[in-house]
Amino acid sequence: MAENEKIIEIEVLRYRPEQDKEPVLQTYKVPFTDDMSVLQGLQYIKDYLDGTVSFRWSCRMAICGSCGMMIDGKPKLSCKTFLRDYYPGGLRVEALAHLPIERDLVVDATDFVTKLESIKPYIIPKEPRALEQGEYLQTPQQRDMYEQFSSCINCMLCYAACPQYGLNPKFTGPGILALMHRYNADSRDGGQAERNELGYADEGYWGCTAVGYCSEVCPKGVDPANAINQNKMNSAINYFTRFVTPGGAGK
């Protein structure tokens, strides 16, 4: 071990369903260097101090979206957050807020994945094209209309930042609604009518009260609050015009 190695205290919110009635905090003293992420701190705990600590991780470079957790109360990717920024005070890591804790820092993502499937997160071609007709063309500006919303890595930090989702888990939530907008806003897509039934529902865009914290915590600059709120106008227009447009009332 290097001479200039420092020790930091990491508090981990433990929850072992077979023995804990409710989550409890456990503190570990972790030697660290300035280039170590919070994820590496947890890996040190698992390798050298306590092999029973559970957490998810994969890529270590902020693209897989697996290692999201509450770090000192803020939703963050633990691979993108550094221990040095919490020294000498120490830090507390907890499972992502608003999601059920499966074990320790692992949350139950079933609700998120079910909702993700429900919004048809793929391009539904506006017009069928045969292979020999070539690719669907798009101008750079048409691409700009959805590009930032396509950067989502499904890390669920925005769900941990959204009190409306915490209060009412039926709310579709920021990340999924942003993805819905990503496909709806794509000039090649023609699936708006199918998706909007979910978007215009009470649990859709209107479940959002523009807190805006989702956009603040997003590690990829997706801005879900913008994706959601720019759809409220269309939804309102749809609501008032469905009675006068043929076939609209059934929607």
Added chain:
Amino acid sequence: MSNRRPYVRSMDGWWKRDPYFIRYMAREVTAVFVALYAIVLLFGLVRLGQGEAAFNGWLQYLKTPWMLVFHLIVLAVFCYHTWSWFNIMPKTMPIIFMGGKRLQPGTITGTGLAASVVACLAVLFIVRGMS
């Protein structure tokens, strides 16, 4: 048999958990003050309908110390209301391109704030011109 027992945490006191949520709640609460002040103005309108004496009585009432304190509080709250709502306004708007470049959130917020300052000054000048 499954040993799963997912633990759902309580949302009690959620808004005190993060300064961001406190600012959000403060923004929402300002709407109550806007409604309160609308009632004060509506009351003035009713008094106006009841004649000059009644309206002057209402004006005199607004000059009592408690109402002056109320106005100062409301002014501060309205300033926060204006700032916080224009601050979130870029989130409510579709992506806008001007001259091939995307309109930045700061420009939208700044334009909104500038418009509210201009509107306030215009009202002040109109009222000054009348009295």
